[in-house]
Amino acid sequence: MINHIDLSTVLRRTVCDLYSNLVTRPTGAAVRTAIETQLAELGGRTVTVIDFSNVGLLDYSCADEVVAKLLLPYCDDCPPRDAYFVFRGMSETHLDALEHVLERHRLALVLQGDGGEPTLIGAVSEAERRAWQATLGVGGGTSREIGGAAGLAMDEVEMVLEGLARRRLTMRIDDQWVAVGAPL
Amino acid sequence: MTTVINVPPSLDDVTFEQVLDQIAPLPADEKILVDARHARWASPFGLTALLTLAQTRAERAAFAPPEAEETVSYWNRTGFFRHATELFDIVGSAPKQKPAGESDVLLEITPIAKSDDVHEVVGRIQQKAQHILTRELNLDAKATMGFAMTLSEACQNIVEHAGRGGWVAVQTYRWTKRLGRRVVVIAVCDAGVGFRQSLESAPGRTRSDRWDDAMALEEAVVRGVSRFRDPGRGQGLAGVRRYVGRWDGKLSVRSGTARIAIVPSWDEDVALREGLAPFGGAQMQITIPERTAGR
Helix, strand or coil, X not given: CEEEEEHHHHHHHHCCCCCCCECCHHHHHHHHHHHXXXXXXXXXXXXXXXXXXXXXXXCXXXXXXXXXXXXXXXXXXXXXXXXXEEEECCCHHHHHHHHHHHHHHCCEEEEECCCCCEEEEECCXXXXXHHHHHHHHCCCECHHHHHHHHCCCHHHHHHHHHHHHHCCXXXXXXXXXXXXXCCC | CEEEEECCCEECCCCHHHHHHHHCCXXXXXXXXXXXXCCCEECHHHHHHHHHHHHHCCCCCEEECCCCHHHHHHHXXXXXXXXXXXXXXECCCCCCCCCCCCCCXXXXXXXXXXXXXXXXXXXXXXXXXXXXXXXXCCCCCXXXXXXXXXXXXXXXXXXXXXXCCEEEEEEEEEECCCCCEEEEEEEEEECCCHHHHHHHCCCCCCCCCCCCHHHHHHHHHHCCCCCCCCXXXXXXXXXXXXXXXXXXXXXXXXXXXXXXXXXXXXXXXCCEECCCCCEEEEEEEEEEECCCCCC
């Protein structure tokens, strides 16, 4: 199931209908809580598109509260639910704040560009980036297929793909791996 | 008895130390008269620090406004007297005040106490900053959003750590003496707990042998240490430092008896000053200079 969340709408609904900037920790915490409430109402495996298109400014504190604290529980061994995230509508200044926050927590996420193309941003190793790109490039496949496309040995690619799945950047469907953000 | 505290003709972050040196020997409940009659100019730091000073006094201080008409007019346009009349006993009549928002300054002196105040100043600065930063200071358009982000993080320091409200002001002016260029200056001052006491409140913190205001400033400003255990904390000041570095600016933070600065090549300030006259809370100044050809 694909779920869409417009952050500016959440901001206006939960904090103040005059605000367009995601600034301050209390604002970020309120927005994150609203997202978590919405996620809790959904069952099963979900991909949530979090849309920054109509957000003006994003500061470091708010990026930490909205994005990092949202993602962290899902990158744990026992995530609260089977949820995946794609971020879109991010400007260069949004990314400036976000990239530092991701690095600080060693997090990564899938960002959808203006043309719909997904990219990985944040803290990812070279092997993780290659495996994720290969998964995206082959349109999903087995470990063997992805390992071949990425130029990674079988035991290594298995480990890397498992790690990416734990970080909510790939998902496993039976024996197939799919990159989060790949066109469905 | 009332002690007269003389305000220097030009009041900025450096000369404000002269004000604090005069106050240092006095008990907090001693009546003071802050005499600004001979003041001719004040930076955003100078004006917000004067308001902060009033907040630190147990006995309400008196204030003598500048005699020069144009100085009074400028201080009035910054919103200084709107707040000063609430904090000081004004000697003589306070200048007639303009309604808030009807000013040519970039951001009038604005009280900061809660998260909503930060939203308010960020919203206001975005409307005015773009034109001034790009046209007058020749900064990249990207600098405008970063500037608002820096302002937001600097103000949040008050909301998150000070324990009481503070002040913010932003203005541009030509900094002839030190730089010969235009600058935009953010001043954020509070009379709260200060960096040392804030870090001391961190859960499980063990004190080292050397622990003072200077070390607290080094930890917070240079190493990004926060009183919160949350690893995501401390990013605000780190972000301010990055912005200042990117645009060849200067950051200085005073707290207690020390002052730390990230000093660009165009300035001759020292990185750390210790043993200053004590002053409660934290006072931050961010200076971004006009970009010139080749810089």
